[in-house]
Amino acid sequence: MSTLSFHFHGYQPGDIVGWPEPDPLRPQRIEERHSPVVLRIGPDRIEGRNWTDAVLRTYGRMGSVLGRAESSASVDIEPQTLTWLLERDPSAYREIVAAYDVGTAGFVMTPPFHPILPHLHRQEREALFDMMIDFYSPLLRRSAGRPIGLWLPEACYSRETMESFRESTRQASLDHDGMADSLQEAYLVADGRQLARPPEPGRAWIRLETTDRLPAIVRDHSLSGEFAFGATTASEFAASVHGRGNGAFLVANDLESLLANPHQAERYEAIVRALRGGRVQVVQPTPPAEAPPSALVDYSSWSDYDDLLAGGIPSDTRWTGLRRSDGLVVARNHRDRPLSQLWKHAFTLATERVETAIRRRALQVLQSAGVARHTYVLRRLAVAYGRHWFREHFRAQGIAAQETDFARSAEEILGGKVDLEVAGFLARGYVLMLMGMRSDPRFWDNPDTRVTFQNVVLLSAALRDLAEASRLAADAGRARALRRLLQATFLEFSDWHTRGEFAAFQSVLAWETSETAWYASLESEVRQLSPLDVMKRAALFALGPGGEWPGGEPMPSADGVVADTGHIVGEAHGEWANPRWCEHRPG
Structure with a gap:
């Protein structure tokens, strides 16, 4: 007898412009993009102030769908998305x-802000995992x-x-009571194509070849594509599952594949009924006691370009602009013209330099103040500021208001060694940097998008x-250095080619690094x-x-400073008030 599980991933990057x-x-407070759009789901017309707003307003359908197809799927929803x-x-x-609490939907965690974690420094990865565990605690x-x-x-x-x-x-097992067993027994969700050795048919579950032999469930890529993009009926989909023989299977997709239209939701429910009626157990993912050992390939993902797989394994080329197999720059077609992806490599370098500078400066401030274990303290400050930022979620989960008070937490963490105002700017700046590590800009082929x-x-x-934290800590020189970094990365980004940043590169086609x-x-x-x-x-x-950079330097200025961008190709089906570009209206 076969078992099949569904998993749905919920995430929206946001439309922050200030x-x-x-x-x-x-x-x-944030300033959100004002670019009205309408999404049509069957007969329903869903209006949003922007794309994020419109999509989130479709999520209300999910609870009822999961209730009718009870215990058939697990769901992860990124912390920022859930708070919005x-x-x-x-x-x-x-x-x-409630679906998580009663078990209607299986519970899956995911780190906040959707970064490509292998591209980050260990300090940031651990801070994000700390924030994740605290958010879902x-x-x-x-x-x-x-x-x-x-x-x-x-799945990178x-x-x-x-x-x-x-x-x-x-660390969470030490800091939080009653969570050690759940965290230690967690399983990973991945894609079968990420395995170093192709999985045997019907073998969705493996044990990673690591010291802790973490269980992992890997999706059937073709079956997942058939569910999300296919036009098969419920009986045809069930026949496709039966045709794979006995075993365990995972179908995993973005949540939007379930909520795209009411017919898809009805199709999902019909598929679950057809499978269960055909003697297939449709259940939430549950790790078996035993599973064969296997290894996931480093820097593999589940959504790389299908035509650039290395030995059938999807890598992170989509986000780096470079083929993982040989380091060559690639190109993609964007609006009927080839577009070099060298900009992705440059954007990766720019964000890494900002990430490094902010981490080092934050640690320097803590170390100079005599804070012991400053790397761990920075992680704790990120968690405390995460509670401050996600406070409505924590309050909705019954956490007392004082537990989301950053000032109170900072005093406890720092023991009065760092001025509270300095700590506030340091922690907010660090968390803003983590927010700015989202993967979305490099997912798309063109840089001029709302997510970039x-x-x-x-x-x-x-x-x-x-x-500002540096200025308050009487270190104007460091404040000026951060201003110069902003100039060298984003304000002068277009100058990188003439500065010789890419001189060592060769490309797949001669023009791509020109x-x-x-x-x-x-x-x-x-x-x-x-x-x-x-x-x-x-x-x-x-x-x-106008205004000044912390430390007194004047802010740069230029003509044409607007928040308007090009539209994302994957959002063209929206009925935009302005179909020509993704605008930001006043008011």
């Missing part, structure tokens, strides 16, 4: 949490005795990433916060409003007109 709250200790859902649709939030306590899953963003895997997860679970704009806004704001290809990839997609590339446009928009 961070107007000057005080890091107060409740935080609470703001927009409290009843949908409560339904999802109320659910973890109520899920004792039930399987708990872990989904790495884009590395052994070092799992070592960071183990470090965070070890958002990342640059967040990273620019993070640099400014660390500069100056012409570089500038073509950075062309503004809103030239009627601004000639500036999206990196410079976003950084200048984040800084705001």
Whole structure:
């Protein structure tokens, strides 16, 4: 007899264009993009202020769908996404949490902000896993005795990433009562194509060839594609499952594949009924006592370009712009023209440099103040600021208001060694940097998108916060150095080619690393409003007109500083108020 499990991944990157709250200790405010769009789901017309808003307003359907197809699927919803859902649709939030609590849906964790974890420094990986465990801690306590899953963003895997997860679970077992067993018995969700050795048919479960032999369930890629994109009926899908013989199978997709239209939801319910009627057990993922050992390939993912697989294994080329197999720059077709992906490599380098500078500066401030175990303390500050930022979620889960008070937590963590205002800017800047590590900009082939704009806004704001912390700590020189870094990364991003950053590269096609290809990839997609590339446009928009950088330097300025960007190709089916570009209307 066969078993089949479904998994759905819920995540929306957001539409942040500004961070107007000057005080890091107060409740935080964001400026959201105003680009009205309508999504049609069958006869329903769902309006949103922006893409994120519209999609989140479809999530209210999920609770009822999971209830009717009870115990058939696990679901992960990224922390920021779940918190935004609470703001927009409290009843949908409560339904999802209730589905976890009663076991209608299997509970799977995922780190906040959806970064490609293997690309990050260990310090940031552990901070994100710490924040993840803390965010889900109320659910973890109520899920004792039930399987708990872990989904790495884009399923992008590395052994070092799992070592960071183990470090965070070890620390959480010391800091949180009643969660040790659940965390230690967690299973990983991945893709069968990520395995070093192709899995045997019907072998969804493996044990990783690591010291802790972590269980993992790997999806059937073709069956998952048939569910998400196919037009098969329920009986045809069931026949496809039966045709694979006996075994265990996983179908895993983005949550939008379930909520795209009411017919898809009905199709899902019909598929579950057809499978169960055909003697297939449709159950939430539950690790078996025994499973064959296997290894996942480092830097493999589940959503790389299908035409650039190395030996059938999807890597992280989509996010680096470089073939993992030989390091060559690739190109993609964007709006009927080839576009060099060299910009992705450059954007990766730029964000790494900002990440490194912010981490080092934060640790320097703590170390200079005499804070012991400063790397661990920085992780604790990130968790405390995460509670401050996600406070509505924690309050909804019954956490007392004082437990989300960053000022109170910072005093306890730092023991009064760091001025509270300095600690506030340091912690907010560090968390803003983590927010700016989202994978979304590099998922798409063109840089001029709302998600690239958002990342640059967040990273620019993070640099400014660390500069302000430096100024308050009487280190104006460090504040100026962070200003120079902003200049060298995002404000002068288009100059990287002439600076010789890519001189050592060869490319798949001769033109891909040429100056012409570089500038073509950075062309503004809103030239009627601004000639500036999206990196410079976003950084200048984040800084705001006029004013001074912490330490007294004047802010740079330029004409054409707008938050408008090109549309994302994958969002073209939305009925946009402005179909020509992704605007940001006043008001």
